[in-house]
Amino acid sequence: MSEHMSDRLRFLRAFLANPRQVGAVLPTSRWAVRGMLDLADLSAAGLVVELGAGTGVQTGEILARLGPGARLVSLEIDPDLAKLLDARYDDPRLQVVCDSAENLDTHLDGQRADVLVSALPYTSFDAGLRRRVLDLLPRALAPDGALLVIQYSPIILGELRRRFGSVTRTITPWNVPPAFLFACREPRT
Template sequence: MNQHIADRLRFLRAFAANPRQVGAILPTSRQAVRDMLDLGDVAGADLVVELGAGTGVQTGEILARMRPDARLVALEIDLRLAELLEERFDDPRLQVVADSAENLAEHLDGEQADVLVCALPFTSLEPGLRRRILESLPKAIAPRGVALVIQYSPLIQSELRRLFPSVRRRISVMNVPPAFLFACRLEAGAGSDGGS
């Protein structure tokens, strides 16, 4: 069985075990991941954080774009998927953490990410957990950093606009279903395209 099919089966099993936690039946397409990462400067980042690493679709693309001296901290709450990430990526720049994204601050030791990549299923999370995670995002990125958020619905946009002065949105149609990509910055007007 090739890796692509095996990953789909692993993801489906994780979804079946905890659908609210995983939030999607299939991993995000590589094209949607590339479209999202194009909204940030991964190549210029010292620290990248990934929330909801899953089977590593985003992880592999992030590592391919990162500098040799940069670091990636990837959080994945599903222990089996976290173990898969450690096996799949033998890269000293990567630190896999099997924990909830709401505990991110505990794993950063006061550091802030230049790029934060978030693939959490916000619309299926319990409202209190969703709020706690969303409110932690602005604190987790550096003043000139960016939080890149991928969702399968635009519903989260108003919450992101409440937390970030600048939110840019793009739709990646090469994903099933189409993916909504958000680039959120703390600097007003930094890469903002208004209300799109």
């Protein structure tokens, strides 16, 4: 079985086990990931944080764009998917963490991310969890940093605008379903 098909089955199993946590039936397409990552300069980043790493579709593309001295911290709450990521990418720049995004601060050693990439299914989270995670993102971002978010609904736009001074939105129709890509900068204080 091809790696692509195997990843789809793993992702589907994770979705069926916990649909609110995974939020999608299939991994994000490479076109959508590339479109999202094009919204920031990852080659200049010292620290990139990925929330909701899944099967590593974003992880591989982030690593391909990172400089040699950069660091990528990838959080994935599903233990099986976190193990897959750890086994798949033998890269000293990558640290895979099996934990909730709510605990992001404990994994950054006091650092703030130059780029934060989030594929978390915010619209399927209960309101309290969504608020807690979204509230910590501006604090985890470096002053000139960028938060990149991919969603399958534009509903999150208002919540992002409440937390960031600049939010741009694009749509990538080459994903199933079409994906909304957000780039957020200038955390509100």
